[in-house]
Amino acid sequence: MVRAGSVITLEAPAKINLTLEILGKRPDGYHELRSIVMPVSLTDTLTLTSTYAQTALTLTVGPGVDATKIGAVDRNLAVRAARLMQERYRINAGARIHIHKRIPIGGGLGGGSADAAGVLLGLNALWELARPREELMALGADLGSDVPALVHGGAVLMEGRGERVSGLFGDRPPAGCEGFWLVLANPGVMCPTPDVFRKWRGGLTASPSILHNMTSSIRISDVSAAADALYNGLQPGVFESYPDVAQTAAQLQEAGCLGVLLSGSGASVFGLVRDEVHGQEVSRRLGSGLWHVLVRTCPVV
Ligand code: C5P
Numbered sequence: 001m002v003r004a005g006s007v008i009t010l011e012a013p014a015k016i017n018l019t020l021e022i023l024g025k026r027p028d029g030y031h032e033l034r035s036i037v038m039p040v041s042l043t044d045t046l047t048l049t050s051t052y053a054q055t056a057l058t059l060t061v062g063p064g065v066d067a068t069k070i071g072a073v074d075r076n077l078a079v080r081a082a083r084l085m086q087e088r089y090r091i092n093a094g095a096r097i098h099i100h101k102r103i104p105i106g107g108g109l110g111g112g113s114a115d116a117a118g119v120l121l122g123l124n125a126l127w128e129l130a131r132p133r134e135e136l137m138a139l140g141a142d143l144g145s146d147v148p149a150l151v152h153g154g155a156v157l158m159e160g161r162g163e164r165v166s167g168l169f170g171d172r173p174p175a176g177c178e179g180f181w182l183v184l185a186n187p188g189v190m191c192p193t194p195d196v197f198r199k200w201r202g203g204l205t206a207s208p209s210i211l212h213n214m215t216s217s218i219r220i221s222d223v224s225a226a227a228d229a230l231y232n233g234l235q236p237g238v239f240e241s242y243p244d245v246a247q248t249a250a251q252l253q254e255a256g257c258l259g260v261l262l263s264g265s266g267a268s269v270f271g272l273v274r275d276e277v278h279g280q281e282v283s284r285r286l287g288s289g290l291w292h293v294l295v296r297t298c299p300v301v
Helices: 077-088 111-126 133-141 147-152 193-199 208-219 223-229 235-241 243-254 276-286
Strands: 002-004 007-025 031-051 057-062 094-100 156-160 164-167 181-186 259-262 269-273 291-296
Touching: 007 111, 007 147, 007 181, 007 208, 007 223, 007 259, 031 111, 031 181, 031 208, 057 077, 077 094, 077 111, 077 133, 094 111, 111 133, 111 147, 133 147, 147 156, 147 164, 181 243, 181 276, 193 235, 208 223, 223 259, 223 269, 235 243, 235 259, 243 259, 243 269, 243 276, 269 276, 276 291
Parallel strands: 057 094
Antiparallel strands: 002 007, 007 031, 031 094, 031 156, 031 291, 156 164, 181 269, 181 291, 259 269
């Protein structure tokens, strides 16, 4: 985060779900989740400018982003995050929000949530509110299920409908934990999250081994073990309903990834690779016909 007077610039990372267990349907219509989430080095860059003379919130997005895809300004998650900050802390100032968008919109990589989390963290600094991270996470839960995890940052265990978030390793990174390299790919179709959850028909997957195996793979940076431990309960339904997504996963597998998984509710998929050089080989094999990018996970704590 870089501050220059009334302007703050920050990177808002995308996320992947290395595991996503659906434990059942809740009375409020949401689903009870248990998921290991990690941010990755694909980011949107946010520039937040405080406008002390007026309280309006404005949004610009670039470059080359289809404005119809980000929806009406007042429904945009980043703007709603700023409004929540204004209301909660009675702020008599406005903000200009500019988002340099790199995370695919509606792609299961938490792009909208990343921007909202960035606005909460950025305005907390810009307006010198000094609110603790836990309080911003609670605010984020009202905006979307992935926002608290991205406000927290690092490798987290996400539970409930997404609002219960804790660091996978507490506040201290395990020694020797270097994270993973992976290739993200997106077939350019939309899988609306509510539809994907509505179609979920899987049985209960409360298996302690899913959580345990992935946590220990991350702890010792064992990418082969992590590839074996990948799990997403939404994947079978998405592959069945959206053949382009299944096809993209098959392409990543054929290009040599160690393990491939749907991210969140899709449509993006990711493939774990051994290291940067292996990732570059996979990228070359994928060619230019499919949107893809080589990234690494952000530090775990
Ligand atoms: O909270 P968020 O806006 O990200 O959720 C989008 C939709 O995904 C919800 O309206 C709901 O249909 C579905 N969802 C769910 N259970 C969750 C998270 C999301 O059913 N834990």
